[in-house]
Amino acid sequence: SQTCQQMHEIFTVAIGASLMPSESTPAPARPPNKFEKLFQPCLAEVVGTTFFVFIGCVSVIENVESAGRLQPALVHGLAVAVMVACMAEISGSHFNPPFTLAIYLCGGMEMNMVAPYIASQLVGGVLGAAMAKVSRENFAKAHGAAFALLQPGSEIGGAVFGEVAMTCLVTMVVLLGAVNTKTRSPLVPFMVGCTVVINILAGGDVSGTCLNPARAFGPAIVSNYWGYHWVYWVGPTTGGLIAAALVRNSTVTLL
Known part of the structure; x- marks a missing residue:
């Protein structure tokens, strides 16, 4: 159909959509083998997510009251930017299940890689939290990393909506900055980090x-803290799906 053809022209199709696009990609000397197509991208997702979560947890543990939200905000943003730039040409630097789902829905990766990517990201999350626990005796403070902010009596609906809205925003930046050929930019690591x-x-x-x-x-696994953990699955996943729908429909309409 015409719509399908338009989508094919707009979005890149690859094993993992790179979050650091380039103007031209030289043709490979040989087709990538199975190891390069399947194992290397998943390993990159494990490594990238591991260090992102490790750095994020440590930033929460070491956060001082005078810094407020500024220290963890800068640490998470810079960690994302650096890891995206480093791993982009290997796996696409997703490091986030909603990103993977949204990129797939926008034609940026093959369906058979979605589950391995998400599994790799979850493994990386556990490894990163475990590294933080080993490195810091006062890991209990990293319940901020396990998101103990929400307690009985908290505005759970507002928290879910906040996760939906904020994840939708960052996912749209990923899709428009890296996946969509009409709008992608080499500044995408900086854009996502910001x-x-x-x-x-x-x-x-x-x-x-x-x-x-x-x-x-x-x-949550490492600290065995599961209070309102579902919020951080429902909110971000919903936000990612909404972003994919918005980008697909708005881009096709604007042709």
């Missing part, structure tokens, strides 16, 4: 600003 900083500064008191189920899952 969006993470903005979201944490704006919504830290609303929900803790998770935006990433893998970021919540790892610390």
Whole structure:
């Protein structure tokens, strides 16, 4: 159909949509083998998510009251930007299940890689939280990383909505900055990192600003803290799906 043809022209199709696009990609000397197509991207997702969660947890543990939300906001944003730039050409630098789902729905990766990517991200989340626990004796303070902000009596509906809205925003930045060939930019690592900083500064008191189920899952496993954990799956996943729908429909309409 005409709509399908339009979508094919707009979105790149690859194993993992890169979050650091380039103007031209030289043709490979040989087709990638199975190891390069399947194992390497998943390993990159594990490594990237591991260090992102580790750095995020440590930033919460070491956060001082005078810094408020600024320190964890800058740490998370810079960590995202660096890891995206480093791993983009290997896996696409997703590190987040809602990103993977949205990129797939926008034609940026093959369906058979969705489940392995998400599994790799969850494994990375657990490894990163475990590293933080080993490195710091006062890991209990990393319940901020496990998002203990929400307690009985909290405005759970507002927290869910905040996660939906903020994840939708950062996912749209990913899709428009990296996947959509009409709008993608080489500045996407900086763009995504800045969006993470903005979201944490704006919504830290609303929900803790998770935006990433893998970021919540790892610390929840390691600290065995599951209070309102579902919020950090339902909110970000819904936000990612909404972003995918908005980008697909708005881009096709604007042709």
